[in-house]
Amino acid sequence: MQQVFKRxxxxxxxxxxxCPGCHHGTIHRLVAEAMDEYDVQKRxxxxxxxxxxxxxxxxxxxxxxxxxxxxxxxxxxxxxxARPDSFVFTYQGDGDLAAIGxxxxxxxxxxxxxxxxxxxxxxxxxxxxxxxxxxTLVGQKTSTSPYGRNQHKDGAPxxxxxxxxxxxxxxxxxxxxxxxxxxxxxxxxQIKKAFRYQVEGKGFSFIEALSACPTNWGMNALAANERVxxxxxxxxxxxxxxNTENL
Amino acid sequence: MTKRLFVKGNEAVAMAAIEAGCRYYxxxxxxxxxxxxxxxxxxxxxxxxxxxxxxxxxxxxxxxxGASATGVRAMTSSSSPGISLKQEGISYMAGSELPxxxxxxSRSGPGLGGIDASQSDYxxxxxxxxxxxxxIVVLAPASVQEMYDxxxxxxxxxxxxxxxxxxxxxxxxxxxxxxxxxxxxxATDLPAKEWAVRGKGDGEQxxxxxxxxxxxxxxxxxxxxxxxxxxxxSHECRWEAFHTDDADLLxxxxxxxxxxxxxxxxxxxxxxxxxxxxxxxxxxxFPERAFADVTARTKKVLVVELNTGQMVEDVRLSVAxxxxxxxxxxxxxxxxxxxxxxxxxxxxxxx
Amino acid sequence: MxxxxxxxxxxxxGALLAGNLLSYAxxxxxxxxxxxxxxxxEKRGGAAMCTVVIADGDVGSPVIGNPSVMIVxxxxxxxxxxxKVKPGGVCIVNTSLVNLDAFxxxxxxxxxxxMNEIAMELGDARMVNMVAxxxxxxxxxxxxxxxxxxxxxxxxxxxxxxxxxxxxxxxxAGTEFAASKSS
Numbered sequence: 016m017q018q019v020f021k022r023x024x025x026x027x028x029x030x031x032x033x034c035p036g037c038h039h040g041t042i043h044r045l046v047a048e049a050m051d052e053y054d055v056q057k058r059x060x061x062x063x064x065x066x067x068x069x070x071x072x073x074x075x076x077x078x079x080x081x082x083x084x085x086x087x088x089x090x091x092x093x094x095x096x097a098r099p100d101s102f103v104f105t106y107q108g109d110g111d112l113a114a115i116g117x118x119x120x121x122x123x124x125x126x127x128x129x130x131x132x133x134x135x136x137x138x139x140x141x142x143x144x145x146x147x148x149x150x151t152l153v154g155q156k157t158s159t160s161p162y163g164r165n166q167h168k169d170g171a172p173x174x175x176x177x178x179x180x181x182x183x184x185x186x187x188x189x190x191x192x193x194x195x196x197x198x199x200x201x202x203x204x205q206i207k208k209a210f211r212y213q214v215e216g217k218g219f220s221f222i223e224a225l226s227a228c229p230t231n232w233g234m235n236a237l238a239a240n241e242r243v244x245x246x247x248x249x250x251x252x253x254x255x256x257x258n259t260e261n262l
Numbered sequence: 263m264t265k266r267l268f269v270k271g272n273e274a275v276a277m278a279a280i281e282a283g284c285r286y287y288x289x290x291x292x293x294x295x296x297x298x299x300x301x302x303x304x305x306x307x308x309x310x311x312x313x314x315x316x317x318x319x320x321x322x323x324x325x326x327x328g329a330s331a332t333g334v335r336a337m338t339s340s341s342s343p344g345i346s347l348k349q350e351g352i353s354y355m356a357g358s359e360l361p362x363x364x365x366x367x368s369r370s371g372p373g374l375g376g377i378d379a380s381q382s383d384y385x386x387x388x389x390x391x392x393x394x395x396x397x398i399v400v401l402a403p404a405s406v407q408e409m410y411d412x413x414x415x416x417x418x419x420x421x422x423x424x425x426x427x428x429x430x431x432x433x434x435x436x437x438x439x440x441x442x443x444x445x446x447x448x449a450t451d452l453p454a455k456e457w458a459v460r461g462k463g464d465g466e467q468x469x470x471x472x473x474x475x476x477x478x479x480x481x482x483x484x485x486x487x488x489x490x491x492x493x494x495x496s497h498e499c500r501w502e503a504f505h506t507d508d509a510d511l512l513x514x515x516x517x518x519x520x521x522x523x524x525x526x527x528x529x530x531x532x533x534x535x536x537x538x539x540x541x542x543x544x545x546x547x548f549p550e551r552a553f554a555d556v557t558a559r560t561k562k563v564l565v566v567e568l569n570t571g572q573m574v575e576d577v578r579l580s581v582a583x584x585x586x587x588x589x590x591x592x593x594x595x596x597x598x599x600x601x602x603x604x605x606x607x608x609x610x611x612x613x
Numbered sequence: 614m615x616x617x618x619x620x621x622x623x624x625x626x627g628a629l630l631a632g633n634l635l636s637y638a639x640x641x642x643x644x645x646x647x648x649x650x651x652x653x654x655e656k657r658g659g660a661a662m663c664t665v666v667i668a669d670g671d672v673g674s675p676v677i678g679n680p681s682v683m684i685v686x687x688x689x690x691x692x693x694x695x696x697k698v699k700p701g702g703v704c705i706v707n708t709s710l711v712n713l714d715a716f717x718x719x720x721x722x723x724x725x726x727x728m729n730e731i732a733m734e735l736g737d738a739r740m741v742n743m744v745a746x747x748x749x750x751x752x753x754x755x756x757x758x759x760x761x762x763x764x765x766x767x768x769x770x771x772x773x774x775x776x777x778x779x780x781x782x783x784x785x786a787g788t789e790f791a792a793s794k795s796s
Contacts, residue, residue, distance in 0.1 A: 058461035078459035081471035086324035122317035173605025525673030601678025
């Protein structure tokens with residue numbers, strides 16, 4: 016009998032702490048699959064951020080450095096410069112990357128650091144209990160925007176994949192989603208591409224992955240999954256925003 | 263005799279870092295320490311080192327965290343306002359038990375303050391400037407030679423104790439030039455960095471972190487850090503004693519203020535006053551025993567600082583119970599650096 | 614012995630180079646030294662000062678409130694710092710640019726040196742600081758002329774080594790001037 020589906024070796028055989036319907040687990044798996052396919056697990060150093068993604072080392076069977084909130088791209092810079100032969104990626108949420116860590120992500124990207132950034136956008140601060148994030152959609156109610164995000168007071172949600180694509184140092188930038196089989200297959204393809212940029216030493220690569228957060232959105236898993244494909248994807252358009260090498 | 267060079271204190275720091283095997287520097291420009299990044303940005307490329315001028319102090323301390331996590335010798339430098347920004351990263355490094363050398367060529371504050379010499383960051387340095395109740399090694403050079411030697415020592419201490427160290431200087435020792443013997447890196451027995459991330463290969467997963475959520479985990483971790491601080495106190499206290507044996511008045515000061523006090527003491531001695539100097543070289547661990555020992559005999563102490571009274575608290579906690587501790591200090595700022603003549607007056611007042 | 618010296622002038626007069634040169638000479642002689650520079654707020658043409666302390670043993674303080682010797686290269690420096698010379702001390706004044714009429718210090722020795730004129734006679738107005746160094750060395754004996762000549766190699770950048778003889782001539786002119794005053 017032929018085995019057609021198995022756990023990626025880069026992923027540990029443990030249960031995650033993620034809520035039912037959350038997309039972190041799926042995104043973890045895609046990242047692990049890409050790691051296996053390029054056979055980089057043994058030389059990978061992951062940089063964990065603060066938020067739901069902080070337990071990276073509990074799920075990935077790789078060396079991990081834990082960074083302060085928002086600073087993962089700076090920590091990854093230090094790691095990669097000191098160990099240029101290692102495969103380095105950060106895994107960050109939207110509060111971490113697009114609010115407190117904006118300076119670090121912009122400048123690591125602008126320097127063209129040879130790292131890969133996996134950015135999970137679920138329009139809220141998950142771990143801290145569903146507060147308004149820089150990516151929270153206009154009108155969206157959260158625990159700190161109880162009347163809905165007000166564009167005049169809070170600004171509009173920030174589109175990181177497009178923003179970073181403007182920088183000379185960025186080699187690859189794409190936004191993906193894992194809410195449907197079609198999107199998932201494409202997400203896998205883009206994550207692999209992002210990894211290939213680093214494997215081939217071709218510069219900074221960025222993946223923004225839209226994710227559901229049913230718990231903090233106050234939805235069931237199915238409704239949350241649907242929101243990703245509708246409301247979220249309407250504002251955060253899926254697609255490749257930069258692909259310098261045409262990989 | 264080895265040839266003596268004539269260099270600035272800040273340059274001596276950079277030279278020592280190179281000799282200590284440091285090849286990774288991350289920083290952000292700020293007066294009065296920019297000679298350090300300027301020197302290293304010039305020298306590192308020929309040594310296959312990495313120099314990054316980061317987007318902020320926050321980023322540079324976290325680059326140091328990342329590089330250090332891989333096991334290499336790395337450093338950052340800044341001056342007071344920039345050191346405030348680095349406190350987040352220093353706390354994480356302390357929590358993650360990461361080595362790393364941080365140089366503070368301190369300047370006056372609060373806020374933007376000024377660029378003059380200052381000792382107002384004593385508390386911030388020795389009490390753990392960030393959150394979480396940690397400590398780091400704090401070394402206080404008083405000469406260009408010590409800028410070199412203590413930077414070198416800092417790199418060894420951080421590797422031995424797995425914790426960050428700060429070289430706490432000021433713009434006088436940073437900017438002045440003195441003869442320097444560029445000593446070679448000493449042969450020190452250093453523990454293997456079996457904790458450093460490297461890509462797991464066929465080995466065990468390694469994780470560098472400061473998050474401990476399991477029941478009892480964090481308490482145990484903090485007790486472990488506490489034991490290190492006790493070990494430091496037992497083994498690493500350093501100080502200079504100058505004419506303390508027969509002193510009727512003991513002056514204590516650190517860094518450049520100690521230099522000024524020394525001339526005042528020499529002047530007092532010429533006038534027949536028996537005055538000595540006890541200069542802490544390690545501000546953390548604080549040389550408590552040295553103070554207890556000297557004040558077993560000398561009951562009058564005068565602490566001099568370029569601030570309104572910080573180290574004096576540690577002196578008061580360390581001296582013999584019946585010793586009297588007086589204080590003279592001025593807040594830092596243009597024109598407030600005391601002169602030897604001024605300190606001589608204070609010595610006479612307290613004698 | 615300990616020698617402390619404060620040199621003050623405006624930017625471009627070479628106050629800092631003079632201090633550096635004396636420091637290098639002290640090192641050559643196996644002594645200890647500290648050189649502490651300070652500047653006015655203005656970057657160009659502003660005040661330039663330095664303190665040099667030379668000692669056989671411990672240098673002690675790199676800053677001095679009342680220096681035993683002061684070299685004053687311009688009027689502002691005399692007005693600002695002249696009162697600080699230690700009683701019984703020495704003030705070496707560049708009388709080419711400094712008017713001493715209003716300076717009332719009977720408790721110190723004032724050595725009046727027309728530094729600009731001496732430098733001009735040697736053919737280079739930039740040698741004012743070297744004349745001052747010569748006067749200082751002869752007056753105090755803090756460093757000897759041979760060490761100064763050797764020190765010029767370190768104090769001047771390589772590209773200016775061709776000027777070492779000219780600098781040395783100015784230093785000697787300074788020492789001779791000091792000798793003529795004391796004899």
